[in-house]
Amino acid sequence: MIRFAWLQSRTQTLVAAFVLAALAVVAAITGIQLSHLYATLVAHCHTGCDLATSQYLSHDQVMARALDLIAQAAPALIGLFWGAPLIAREIETGTYRLAWTQGVSRSRWVIIKLAVVGLASATLAGLLTLTITWWYGSVDKLTTTPYAVFDRRDITPVGYAVFAFAAGALLGTVIRRVLPAMAATLGAYVAARVGTALWIRPHLLSPIQTTLSLRGAGPTGQAHLGVGSQNGGAVTLFAQGDGPHNSWTLSSHLLDSAGRQPTTRQLAAFLHDYCPNFRGPGAPPPSGQGVVQVVGPDAGRPCLDQAAKAFHLLVTYQPADRYWTLQWLETGLFVALALVASAGCYWWATHRTS
Amino acid sequence: MTMAIEAFGVGRRYGRRWALTDCTLSIPAGRVVGLVGPNGAGKSTLLHLAVGLLEPSAGTISVLDQGARSGPSQLERIGFLAQDSPIYARLTVAQHVRMGQLLNRTWDAAFAASRIKNLGLDPSQRAGTMSGGQRAQLALTLAVAKRPELLVLDEPVAALDPLARREFLQTLMEIVAVEGVSVVLSSHLMADVERVCDYLVVLVAGRVALTGDVDxxxxxxxxxxxxxxxxxxxxxxxxxxxxxxxxxxxxxxxxxxxxxxxxxxxxxxxxxxxxxxxxxxxxxxxxxxxxxxxxxxx
Known part of the structure; x- marks a missing residue:
């Protein structure tokens, strides 16, 4: 049965392997150029590095965009084109009547198909993410933090791909038609990814909280403080802070000296008392839609100093050294979901499919 | 006496609709049995139940004196040719033969090879590009080469033109004569049944209206x-x-x-x-x- 599963999925696997190989070659050539460029332009640069850095970063933007897109899309494509049709196509074209009346039990047939193509999915996603993570190695260091590309580097794409495949297989078995199953798979995949990023990933490990002093804080720096209005609304105090270098800031908000979050009214009262310059309509230049107009350090210094005395910032974040723990946890979560979906697919195919 | 298919009060429901209700019948083995009935009589459902593709919602069904869903060894005893001869459009003739070999311990490779040769099928041709008659012949070859004790054919010639139909039934009769395999063949066309069958079961609305030796x-x-x-x-x-x-x-x-x-x-x-x-x-x-x-x- 394993050899038949291979026979059936050979073409798609070879096509994928070919695309992967071509991509790897292109990535290898451009990646080596890139790291050479990094070594000559950036690595030994000590002063006035901006020009060198931007020259280095603009070197291969097409490749960078393409690889980022592939990293983002590959798991979904695996779910759509390998997962959804796995059993749906057999049902839609009627070949299940041929497949499930050979001398191999249906349970065995389903398990082996899931295992063989699922393993191929994991391998493909693994090699892809290996290539892409390697290529991006030095670029990421300059342009972003590890958490910002958490779902496109290292091992999480493997978890996503395995999940997308299994979800596709399950939905295909239940829906019994390839195209609707593909649409449903895309929906389920996007929902799972967005849901995880918004509601689960921040809480996989209980985040660390720290308080930041606002003394000396201005519109820039680790803690930002300013007065302004948003969308032309009332003038208020804005503050935001980041966790330590390369950490993932989940939230930050103002606390008063008693450790409570000030209400809008309290803030208005504070501004009334200490920042009379900013009171009244039009006192700060009205900002554009959705933009926070932060008043510069000179004009509002006394006001900001008062604010720094009255308030501090509470920052909630995941520290940089948890990156790999979170990578493993999220990958594990998606692999577990994939196993659940596979079990569902197996049950449905053996019990509910005619 | 071994029974090819034996059903007691078998029913099968799809959602709320019953495709087959309270079907009780005995189809003897060692015969070429024509299962005849109007469209919607439940012939396909009955045969799907017999080969284990479906599970009965009510009653019991056994094939060759064993439960229809008693595992892979039971599957090997039955050669099933589903309606419209499903085959993998993207696999070649040779790959279909390979499939049969990989999935059936009882596979007769020599038989399959000689049949493909006699039929004049090109082993490297993709099955999706074959004519309806060739598809049916390939599917029959797959069903027979696993050396089953019972061949179950669901409307095997319904979609074929008269020439292909005649050729298919001719092939089937040769196989029956040489291999001595039991056959249950469903059809809504009496002419086909008359040509090849020596035993008749008439099924109407899930019930047996007539059964017996043709002569x-x-x-x-x-x-x-x-x-x-x-x-x-x-x-x-x-x-x-x-x-x-x-x-x-x-x-x-x-x-x-x-x-x-x-x-x-x-x-x-x-x-x-x-x-x-x-x-x-x-x-x-x-x-x-x-x-x-x-x-x-x-």
Missing amino acids: ELLALHHRLTGPRRDVARMPAHQLVIEQSHVDKQTTLIVRSQEPILDPVWNVTPVTLDDLALAYMRQARDSAGPSSNGLELAR
Whole structure:
């Protein structure tokens, strides 16, 4: 049965392997150029590095965009084109009547198909993410933090791909038609990814909280403080802070000296008392839609100093050294979901499919 | 005696709709059995239940004296050719043969190779590009090369043109003659059944309307033509299956163990087609009195 599963999925696997190989070659050539460029332009640069850095970063933007897109899309494509049709196509074209009346039990047939193509999915996603993570190695260091590309580097794409495949297989078995199953798979995949990023990933490990002093804080720096209005609304105090270098800031908000979050009214009262310059309509230049107009350090210094005395910032974040723990946890979560979906697919195919 | 298919009170429901209800039948092994019935009679459902693709919602069904879903060794005993001969459009003929070999321990590679050769199929051709007749022949080859004890064919020639149909049935008869395999073949066309089958099962609305050896059935039934007569006055041993009256003439199909001696009747033999149709009508009329209420009252 394993050899038949291979026979059936050979073409798609070879096509994928070919695309992967071509991509790897292109990535290898451009990646080596890139790291050479990094070594000559950036690595030994000590002063006035901006020009060198931007020259280095603009070197291969097409490749960078393409690889980022592939990293983002590959798991979904695996779910759509390998997962959804796995059993749906057999049902839609009627070949299940041929497949499930050979001398191999249906349970065995389903398990082996899931295992063989699922393993191929994991391998493909693994090699892809290996290539892409390697290529991006030095670029990421300059342009972003590890958490910002958490779902496109290292091992999480493997978890996503395995999940997308299994979800596709399950939905295909239940829906019994390839195209609707593909649409449903895309929906389920996007929902799972967005849901995880918004509601689960921040809480996989209980985040660390720290308080930041606002003394000396201005519109820039680790803690930002300013007065302004948003969308032309009332003038208020804005503050935001980041966790330590390369950490993932989940939230930050103002606390008063008693450790409570000030209400809008309290803030208005504070501004009334200490920042009379900013009171009244039009006192700060009205900002554009959705933009926070932060008043510069000179004009509002006394006001900001008062604010720094009255308030501090509470920052909630995941520290940089948890990156790999979170990578493993999220990958594990998606692999577990994939196993659940596979079990569902197996049950449905053996019990509910005619 | 081994039974090819034996069903007791078998029913199968799809959602709320019953495709087959309370079906009880015995189909003997060692025969070429024609399973005949109108569209929607539940033939496909019954055969899918027999080969284990479906599980019955009610009752029990056994094939070759074993539960239909008793595992891969049972699957190996049955060669199934589903309706429209499903094959993998993207696999070649040779890959289909390879599939049969990989999935069946009992696979007869020499038989498969010689059949492909005799049929003139190109092993490197993709199955999706073959004609309907070639597909059916390939599917039959796959079903037979696993050396089953029983061949189950679901409407094997329904989609074929007359020439391909004749060739397919010819192949089937050769295989039956040489390999001695039992066959259950469903069809809604009597001509096909008449050509190859020696045993007939007529299924109407999930119920067996008629079953028996073809020669015996033909010997048992007679067409009587004579002056108009009330069927109530027929002798008890002559069971009237169908009657039609025109002016002064009555035509009957009767079942009788004894010869018809009454000289008023002109007795002629019935064809298998007549017989199956007569029983189908009878079963339909007795099953659905509401639909004929008007006709009877008139």
